[in-house]
Amino acid sequence: MNLQNLGWQPFFQQQLTLDDYEDAVVARISAHHRSGYQLITEKGEVSLPMHDSLPSMTVGDWVLLDHEQQFQRRLERSSVFSRKAAGSKVAEQYIAANIDTVFIVMSLNDDFNLSRIERYLALTNEAQVEAVIVLTKTDLCDDAEALKQQVQSLDPMLMIEAVNALEFDSAQSLTAWCKTGKTVAFLGSSGVGKSTLVNTLLQTEAQKTGSIREDDSKGRHTTTGRTIHQMPSGGVLLDTPGMRELQLANVAQGISETFSDVEEIASQCRFFDCSHQNEPGCAIQKALQSGELDDRRLNNYLKLQREQARNSASLAELRSHDKQLGKMYRSHQSEARNRKNKS
Structure with a gap:
């Protein structure tokens, strides 16, 4: 077993320091369970129990372990x-x-x-x-x-x-x-x-x-x-398991790239904020009438835009709430330590 057989590439190699070469074991997450992660190294499989101190990780991630198989850090992702x-x-x-x-x-x-x-x-x-x-x-x-x-x-x-x-x-x-x-x-x-x-x-x-x-x-x-x-x-x-539901979030650029033809047509509308309904000079309506664009593709484009905007806003609100909650917890912990030290 060598790292290249596990998908190792120069992008990950460049993230290693001289100390990493001497002190770290490179591993890739091969499975994710409720109790923890299964990893593969050049020497075999390793289990990493779930812990609050671990960052968010998923299958395919590259991580560094010490020689006692303790987590050190997750490498930056290519995707x-x-x-x-x-x-x-x-x-x-x-x-x-x-x-x-x-x-x-x-x-x-x-x-x-x-x-x-x-x-x-x-x-x-x-x-x-x-x-x-x-x-x-x-x-x-x-x-x-x-x-x-x-x-x-x-x-x-x-x-x-x-x-x-x-x-x-x-x-x-x-x-x-x-x-x-x-x-x-x-x-x-x-x-x-x-x-x-x-x-x-x-x-x-x-x-x-x-x-x-x-x-x-x-x-x-x-x-x-x-x-x-x-x-x-x-x-x-x-x-991956089959997905009965794939809710999109934070993929605005991906939607634009997937529907680049629709957005190119929309850019030719007379009004910048055209809703593509009944406005004069609407290039989208013209394309629909000529057959250049079909209703299904336009409707799906608009549907995915709405979905990703709604889900992205919900997740952003959740992250903001979690961040504020984290600050509050740290503040309470700091106050508790101060009171303990004074006593």
Whole structure:
């Protein structure tokens, strides 16, 4: 085992000091549990119990330990993926860190959804990570090429691979992004074939697989946690549980990049604050009438903008509240120490 096989790159190497070379052990988080973290080092696996003193970390993070396997610090990330926690809870949930390429997996059945692809692209573009759309279950689809062209219409530069996840030769097209030193992550909804694809690429039964529901083609959760695997091609593969809900937050730039065509059209409106409804000289309405822009894409753009603004504001308010609470706790602790010293 060496660090390069774990996805180590010059970006992380440059963060080490001379003392780190002598005194620190480099480790990568391979799994996150309620009780703590599982890490991989050049010498094997290490467990790091959860503790309040630890910073927020996620699978894929690089950390430094001392020779007693005690945490020293987390290295700066090259990329990080997060979302607003599912449901009504106001909290940020980390998905993965230090990813080079994201495979956005979508199945070619009734679950096929262009708006969902745009949602994942916004997240990936915000992280400034290379995205590849992977369309699975080609063996169950009669019009795979037509659906692939629909995805391509989102962006002519978008990289798209259509595969049968059950066949190794078909999935081989993805190994071009899975070379030594590279970390790839799989993102997608439940039941799109991620676990099957992971097993095919790893050439082992690393993940459980399950069937989809016949009534609506929706998938069932089979992967229950984010885990790191080493690939025969030399890369590192990070699998994630299927997401029934991906609430976006703090991805304004990612949305702008994903919908750059919409924003380019909007920039031609007569009024700077055009709401794209009934204003004269609205370039968006003109594009809709001419067919240059379709209603679905515009509506999804506006929907994601509203969602990310609402969630970002909620998380900012939470962080402000936590910061003030922290100050209050520290103030009380300081006063308690002063009183103790005086007595």
